[in-house]
Amino acid sequence: MKIRALTALMLTTTAAQADVPNVVTDIPAVHSLVAQVMGNLGEPKLLMKQGSSPHGYAMRPSEARALQNADMVVWIGEDLTPWLESSIETLAPEAESLELLHAHGTEVLNFRETPIFAKDGDHGDHHDDEHGDEHDDHGHDDDHDDHGEHKDDEHDDHGHDDDHGDDHDDHDDHGHDDDHHDEDGHDDHKEEAGHDDHGHDDHGHDHDGADPHAWLDPHNAAKWVGEIAEHLAELDPENAATYEANAAAAAESLEALEDSLKAQLAPYSGAKFIVFHDAYQYFENATGLKATGALQVSDATPPSAARLAEIQEEIQEHSITCVFSEPQFSDALVQSVTNGQVSATSLDPLGVGLDLGAGLYSELLQNLADSIEGCVS
Template sequence: MQQTANTKWFNRMILAGTLLTAGIAINASAAVLTSTKPLGFIASAITEGVMPVEVLLPDGASPHDYALRPSDVQKIRSADLVVWIGPDMEAFLTKPLQQVNEKKQIPLASLDSVKPLLLKGGEDDDHDAGHQEQHTDNAHNHDEHDHHHGDYNMHIWMSPDIAKQSAIAIHHKLLELMPQNKDKLDANLSQFEKQLELTKENIANIMQPLRGKGYFVFHDAYNYFEKTFGLTQLGHFTINPEIQPGAQRLHNIRTQLVEHKAVCVFAEPQFQPAVINAVAQGTNVRIGTLDPLGSKVTLGKDSYVQFLTQLSQQFTSCLE
């Protein structure tokens, strides 16, 4: 009888130890969670050798209208740190992040270091010669301005300067959470900043001959990149990739393709609308593809500079 009791006690201790070990394993697997893949690129440069990075949105999903699954909510709750742009871009994250401690999240667009670098939403259309047609189509005009994410353009990962400030913010937050990793975090940030400057110089040299060559993009997501490297977008088909452009806008773009002698019209991997082929048909305009989310870039310490380089190559391959 005594032996049986001892055996039961021993088994309970083993079970408790197993659960404790499992709990440690769960904690050890906690990660930095980013809303989109490009933010994951930036975070990965800082967390290299310290902790993993997970991306909430699957490849091919758009941050404009993503619907959270129960498993996504669990990831948000269990993450050590959540990095997102803010409610003007990822409205679907606003409610679940109300349940997360503010010390465990970074809304990048709200950072004091990022705010001065934001581009006004209205500026996006200043160089869009098709802008005037929005005032003739009330429904379409309403959709477009609703999607300007408030007053500012929220595709902030396209800006190398904002990416640098985002990396600094992630570094500082992780230092608070895990000061024991200071040396590694400091080294990672320093390496990222050096790589970013070199990459900016290389891309600027590559883009130099392309300045002044006009083109249209399907989805108005590239203003930060274009401003940084002096590219000349003539206009866009839509601000919200989920909303098809109106007939008047397509007519104006078609006219401009001829009048402005645009070199290229860009589609995206996530959106290959037939309207692009239809509008470009019968013109000398080439059709290219831009990937604003870096869907084929693998997360890693060099992934953000790889993303920028890939984007520059996609512009070059069509505009040259």
Template sequence: MSACHALRRPFRLLAGAGLLLLASLGPVMAQAPKVFVTVKPVHALVAGVMQGVGEPYLLLKGGESPHSYTLKPSDARALSEAQLVFWVGETLETFLEHPLETLGKQARIIELAEARGVETLEGREGGAWESHAAAHGHDHKHSHDHKHDKKHSHDHKHEHAHDGIDGHLWLDPHNAEAIVTVAAETLAEIDPANAAAYRANAQKMIAQIEALDSELKAQLAPVKDRPYIVFHDAYQYFEAHYGLKAVGSITLSPERQPSAQRLREIRKRLSDSGAACVFSEPQFRPALVDVVIEGSKAKRGELDPIGAALPAGPDAYFEVMRGLATSLRGCLMPQS
């Protein structure tokens, strides 16, 4: 036997042992599908479902407004490569309708405002309103029990019955649970090799959301009757679910500077309602809140419905919700 042949034999044995080891470990997890998600709280829910399999692409990574964002080249590339897209709908991500028709035409599109199990609320008119619990109840909720996803094509016109809905639907924990369920089932359909992982993750996420809901109900109970004013009307789902008493918003649209007349109206609303707090948002000028509360006893707070400064990932949804509850209780709790 030659020396060369003698050297080759141990390497063959090692290679064979390596193959046996790989076989004993079972099948290698299939490559995760490419998933594109628009806003951070929804991205967190989808990321939780995909844990251990892959990571979805997040479009709005910081304090960008979902109402008027402009796609970057990297975003356009991610959208064109996506197999699955989650967005709320044209009522929130107005800028995304056309890119979905062109860049996202090969993807499966999940419009969450129309997804099974998601309940939507109509947008409120004007910037001064009664609390949701008092004036609206649940009469204006729309429930979607049908599946609503599609492959986009050039002749799809986005004609929906509820164009006037409020798009901040993730702020209701029941909707968050529905989003998790829809995400898990859709991912299982397009990626059956990882279906068990998606469904197990979904069960874990839903249990965590239920625990969060109980925690926030207890935290917010002492301030349910305390009136307050927000920067823009983004919290209706949170208010309705927890029975809170928001009475108005500074601006009618987050993309438009409120007029002098609008500021006078909201100052009157502050005085008439006895609102204890006026809340700003990190994406917009806090100076407007100072103008509104000047000369009053109202305090200033901050609310963030999308987690502008939070790191993306499965925990972001829980941090957004806890952040809202902590800010509301901290500002609204009467001084002892």
């Protein structure tokens, strides 16, 4: 009887899993959030090789096939991966597409305009999402007061591409020599992925002011797991209750994470530090921090001499010793700006070296908090 009951349970589980949607995600943080919602029912697939540039990427044949077989694509949005929208339309036109930057309830901020961020209480604006929400009801009245403004001509190519090699073809600086080979060792055929040129010269996209690094705010993540659960439930009604329960548990955990990070970093709310590029304001606003400035607007656009001079003046005037690099890049720029007087400390907004899975998201944010605390304390 026990064997018969166990066999029946296995058949039921197999049947349930067979109906679970194939879900593809863009970056590790999103993969982690989807994994939390799917739980034991299934596992999402990461579309891009971990550590690669989100903005400029040529899919390998195996990744193109994964997208083609997707029932649902969960991604930050065109501002982060300008090539992915056309890829979805070409390879997965019937797939459910959830663009998180425009999901209901998402807090969207504008890029900050100047090398040294808002001073003397100057505040920038939120960037309205496609739902027209002002996001005043997110419980961030105090945490999201200081927002930078955008500068259209500075952000046409926010990408992570130019510093990663020639547009799409070279990711060797990430230590991924096989980025363009599938599991069988074959060369990457961009035409299979529909990316001969992505239709984007220099990615030719306009950020319209929106900073896409919205995943670094755990409050956004807590909103997103609910959205992910709703979309999964539409595709897989039989498991809707499980998705809903998993999302509720994930949201509770994310809210606890936000509270914990705030408490950890509260003593350093007035600390001055310089970041490598302007990618962290969501994390700053969520935790009560305020970066002093950024060496460059994006990690794809080299800073001007005037920008670096302004940063150097700020460092000298305020004796700033905390200047962050990023793991994908040499710390040579940091050392040149600081005259080698600081040891480069790394901040990683993507979770390059972390293990994929449900736990990656919280580990990513905790690592940011620990790195900042270790540098400014």
